[in-house]
Amino acid sequence: MTEKWNGLVKTIQKFKSSVKEELDKSNEDFHLELNGETPLSIKGLGVREDEINEYFVDPSDVLFWHDPTAYIDELERWENQKVIDTYSEVKRFLNSSDQVSVFKRFVESIKRKRVSPFVGAGLSAPCGFPLWGEALEKMVKKLESVSISNQRAGQPPLEHIEEINGCIKSWRYLEAAQLLYENHKIYFESYVRNTFDGATPDNVGDVASLLPKLSDGCVITTNFDEVVEKAFIKEKKVIEGYMHGTQSQNQFASKLIQGERCILKLHGHFNSPDTYIFSKAQYEEAYGVGGIDYTKPLAKVLRQVFISHSLVFIGCSLAQDKTLELFSDVASSNEFDIPSHFAFLPDNQNDNIKFATEDYLGQAKIDPIWYSVTSDDNGLQDHSQLHELLSFAVDCAHGKASF
Numbered sequence: 001m002t003e004k005w006n007g008l009v010k011t012i013q014k015f016k017s018s019v020k021e022e023l024d025k026s027n028e029d030f031h032l033e034l035n036g037e038t039p040l041s042i043k044g045l046g047v048r049e050d051e052i053n054e055y056f057v058d059p060s061d062v063l064f065w066h067d068p069t070a071y072i073d074e075l076e077r078w079e080n081q082k083v084i085d086t087y088s089e090v091k092r093f094l095n096s097s098d099q100v101s102v103f104k105r106f107v108e109s110i111k112r113k114r115v116s117p118f119v120g121a122g123l124s125a126p127c128g129f130p131l132w133g134e135a136l137e138k139m140v141k142k143l144e145s146v147s148i149s150n151q152r153a154g155q156p157p158l159e160h161i162e163e164i165n166g167c168i169k170s171w172r173y174l175e176a177a178q179l180l181y182e183n184h185k186i187y188f189e190s191y192v193r194n195t196f197d198g199a200t201p202d203n204v205g206d207v208a209s210l211l212p213k214l215s216d217g218c219v220i221t222t223n224f225d226e227v228v229e230k231a232f233i234k235e236k237k238v239i240e241g242y243m244h245g246t247q248s249q250n251q252f253a254s255k256l257i258q259g260e261r262c263i264l265k266l267h268g269h270f271n272s273p274d275t276y277i278f279s280k281a282q283y284e285e286a287y288g289v290g291g292i293d294y295t296k297p298l299a300k301v302l303r304q305v306f307i308s309h310s311l312v313f314i315g316c317s318l319a320q321d322k323t324l325e326l327f328s329d330v331a332s333s334n335e336f337d338i339p340s341h342f343a344f345l346p347d348n349q350n351d352n353i354k355f356a357t358e359d360y361l362g363q364a365k366i367d368p369i370w371y372s373v374t375s376d377d378n379g380l381q382d383h384s385q386l387h388e389l390l391s392f393a394v395d396c397a398h399g400k401a402s403f
Helices: 003-026 028-035 059-066 068-096 100-111 121-127 132-152 161-169 173-183 185-196 208-214 227-234 252-257 280-287 297-308 322-333 351-362 384-397
Strands: 040-043 054-057 115-119 218-221 241-244 262-265 310-314 341-346 366-371
Touching: 003 028, 003 059, 028 059, 028 068, 054 059, 059 068, 068 100, 068 384, 100 310, 100 341, 100 366, 100 384, 115 208, 121 208, 121 227, 132 161, 132 173, 132 185, 161 173, 173 185, 173 280, 208 227, 208 384, 218 297, 241 252, 241 297, 252 262, 252 297, 262 297, 280 297, 280 322, 297 322, 341 384, 351 366, 366 384
Parallel strands: 115 218, 115 310, 218 262, 241 262, 310 341, 341 366
Antiparallel strands: 040 054
16 A cells, blocks of 8 residues: 555455444444344456455445445345334233233333332342242241251250241241241241342343333332342443332332332331331331221321322232232222232233232232233243343333334
């Protein structure tokens, strides 16, 4: 190359290299499909065949540098088709299960930016944290070993073990947790602290990663872990208000009313046992004695969220507990206009159980959205359709997809 063109070529190559790097990074899948298996071949000039140079270039580069408008048109056409292909199965499922109407109401709630996720242990399970049933079974198993050792040493066995096991087997996890906490408080607190202290996984999971797209306001969780906080941090969104159990610091109520990002941890924070809500006395302090006392900070906040936001329950077993009792109480009072509430639930129950679930959720004005669950030969369940449904809802709300 002659000196005459050297400076110009270097400038062009530097600019082109930076643009190509960004394009390849942002549109890698599009380029792979457009380019095919072999690049375009361009032959140079020469008298003899063995003197002719051959140059190879990707079709994506040719299209972008020759006609950037055409490149963008092809990219958008490819992206639109990708969305159609991605959600075709989800749309078929919603139609076949007669859930289009309720799903559209959920999408409208996202559009209004008034969705408040209510997440349970199922959201954190992919990150390695235990489900409530698993955690309780592990704690009881350890206590059973201690009880057997006591009996061998001529000491009385530990109390309530059989009763706790009975609660677990009948999925009455909150009752089991209450018995464990009230009778083996130190062991319970030690298990929670050792399980969750410092446990902040790099990968928050597919479903949790959607939380910042579902809501930019309040999130409620029954979990001790920090998966929710991690999901928002990864999107560079700071959570500005906190409430742990009955603790009402950090101006949570005002942040909630102002629509700012805040998180309510119903059972408290793992490193603050004084915020736990598990014992009968703690529940009474949080919700009141007998009926619901809305002068209590936690009860007041839960009512405010219920009447001002559309809750969406994700990864929750939704067993009848104080929280659902409160929501049902607010709904039955007829004092407020209740927005639509939703619960994503695995469709792995028989029709009688589903009917009973829909009935008691209906009392709290909560509409279930059922999703399919498959199991492999080892009994491992696949809940991936939950992520597909939530992704579809988010993309519909943001105009990236449609029914």
